Amino acid sequence: KAGVTQTPRYLIKTRGQQVTLSCSPISGHRSVSWYQQTPGQGLQFLFEYFSETQRNKGNFPGRFSGRQFSNSRSEMNVSTLELGDSALYLCASSLGGAGVIGYTFGSGTRLTVV
Amino acid sequence: TQLLEQSPQFLSIQEGENLTVYCNSSSVFSSLQWYRQEPGEGPVLLVTVVTGGEVKKLKRLTFQFGDARKDSSLHITAAQPGDTGLYLCAGVNNDMRFGAGTRLTVKP
Numbered sequence: 079k080a081g082v083t084q085t086p087r088y089l090i091k092t093r094g095q096q097v098t099l100s101c102s103p104i105s106g107h108r109s110v111s112w113y114q115q116t117p118g119q120g121l122q123f124l125f126e127y128f129s130e131t132q133r134n135k136g137n138f139p140g141r142f143s144g145r146q147f148s149n150s151r152s153e154m155n156v157s158t159l160e161l162g163d164s165a166l167y168l169c170a171s172s173l174g175g176a177g178v179i180g181y182t183f184g185s186g187t188r189l190t191v192v
Numbered sequence: 193t194q195l196l197e198q199s200p201q202f203l204s205i206q207e208g209e210n211l212t213v214y215c216n217s218s219s220v221f222s223s224l225q226w227y228r229q230e231p232g233e234g235p236v237l238l239v240t241v242v243t244g245g246e247v248k249k250l251k252r253l254t255f256q257f258g259d260a261r262k263d264s265s266l267h268i269t270a271a272q273p274g275d276t277g278l279y280l281c282a283g284v285n286n287d288m289r290f291g292a293g294t295r296l297t298v299k300p
Contacts, residue, residue, distance in 0.1 A: 082234070111288070121235075121280065121290035134287040168234050176288035180225050183234025 080104065082171050082184035090190045096157040099187045103150050103171030109133075110152040111181065112144060115166040124167075127152055128175065159191045195219060196283050196291035204297040208270050213294045215281035216263045222284055224257055224264045229278040229293075271298045 083102040091097050103110050111134075112124040123136035127146035144154040150171075156163055166188050170181035196217045205211055215224070223242045227235035239248050241257035241264060248255045252275075254267040264281055276298050281291045 113290070120292035121282075123287055123289055126287055136287075170234070176225070176282070176284040177223070180227075180237040180240055181235075181288065183227075183236070185233050 082169060082182050084167075084169050084184035084187050086187060087185065088188050088190075090192060091159050093159055093161060093191055095159050096155060097159060097189060098153055098155045099167055099169075099189070101152045101154075101169030101171075101184060103152070103169075104182055107171035107173055107182075108150055109172045109175050110146055110150065111170045111172075111176075112152070112154050113168045113170065114138075115168055115186070116164075121168070124154065126175070133175075156189075161191050164189060164191045195289045196281055198279075198281055198291035198294050200294060201292065202295050202297075204299065205271055207272055207298055207300050209298075211268050211271060211296070213266045213268075213279055213296070214263070215265065215291055217283060218262065219283065219285075220261050222261075224261070225282045225284065225288070226255055226264070226266055227280045227282060227290075229280060235278075235280055268296075271296075273298045273300050 085100045109128045111126040113121045115121045126134040130146045141157045146152045166186045168186045170183045172181050199214045225240045226238045229235040239255045244259045244261045246257045252269045256265045278293045278295050280293045282288045
């Protein structure tokens, strides 16, 4: 079966712009989580969506938002980009949450803010 | 401050050596997972441990969950160059939080 698909793979944006990243989970998976990965901070939890509702949220400013559609596809949006937002953004899907089965991750979107 | 502390941060060893990676926290988790990540890719799940004191083996990899469900270790026997990568532990409660990772390099 197809894995988790994230688009685009690479993105370069200018400070102050906004960006939208997309994630298509594995078919049948209803939970989608987003993580930001940087060399200094590692993987930081952004938020989790389940059946179109945000279920959990990490400690990121309101510039970071997300949503999930009825087909479980998810998008995350970052407004007013800052240089520090440069990172690998990873999406992970699961049937119902991390639980015992764990997450399947996409290959990520590498965002560079200049 | 990381919820989960992993040590060591970096490890460079020769093929055939053994190694242990540690994952510690002051929090109790319902389960703990280990992932391996290679450059340019997302993390891939290796194992989930659920019960305090649980030991799981995956070929040359041995995973242990602490009795109090706050810590875990990953032991690799006779490491091979293919084991090279970033090893991440993740604690699960309502959501999943990761440690900073251990970057392992195995030289031929």
